[in-house]
Amino acid sequence: MPPKPRRTKVRGGNWHVLWKAMPLSWGTCEDRKRAIELEHRADSPTLLMATCHEFGHVFFPDLNEEVVQQFGEELSGLLVRMGYARE
DSSP states (O other): OOOEEEEETTEEEEEEEEEOOTTTEEEEEEEETEEEEEETTTTTTHHHHHHHHHHHHHOTTTTTTHHHHHHHHHHHHHHHTTTOOOO
């Protein structure tokens, strides 16, 4: 069963974090709906990386996908190394 939806304040606006079955990706960022959708069946490291990646789109909307991907991977790796998350 997916976790309950969450609301969070990002860049001065309210965003929704939703979990659902996503057959083609680990997550999406829906700017118009102010929603981050994450694959609820992902393992913990993948979910952390996808969360960092999708919030990268929120904070840096002009960056291309390759840079946002690198941001998500590096930030999630840093959080694991610092002990904030487990692999």
